[in-house]
Amino acid sequence: VVALDYIKDSSAGTDANFVMTGKGGIVEVQGTAAGEPFSSEQFDALMALARNGIGRLVEMQKTAIG
Numbered sequence: 645v646v647a648l649d650y651i652k653d654s655s656a657g658t659d660a661n662f663v664m665t666g667k668g669g670i671v672e673v674q675g676t677a678a679g680e681p682f683s684s685e686q687f688d689a690l691m692a693l694a695r696n697g698i699g700r701l702v703e704m705q706k707t708a709i710g
Contacts, residue, residue, distance in 0.1 A: 646697040658682050662694035666702045 648656065657679050663672040675687065682690075 646701065658686070658690070660687075660690050660694075662691070662698065664695065664698045666705075668695065668699070 645652075653659070658675060658677055660675040661672070662670075664670055673691075675682070675690070
């Protein structure tokens with residue numbers, strides 16, 4: 645899931661936002677633990693999910709504009 649709905653978002657243990665360029669450059673990263681702190685390993689997993697999701701969105705955008 646790239647963007648959670650309100651119910652899932654409001655009960656998540658971590659709030660993380662990632663902004664990347666079409667070539668994978670990092671523009672912005674924001675992350676806040678909503679309860680227990682998260683580990684470096686968990687952050688790395690979030691970053692990997694973000695890269696994958698953003699990559700898929702970029703491909704869909706390229707397809708849409710031809």
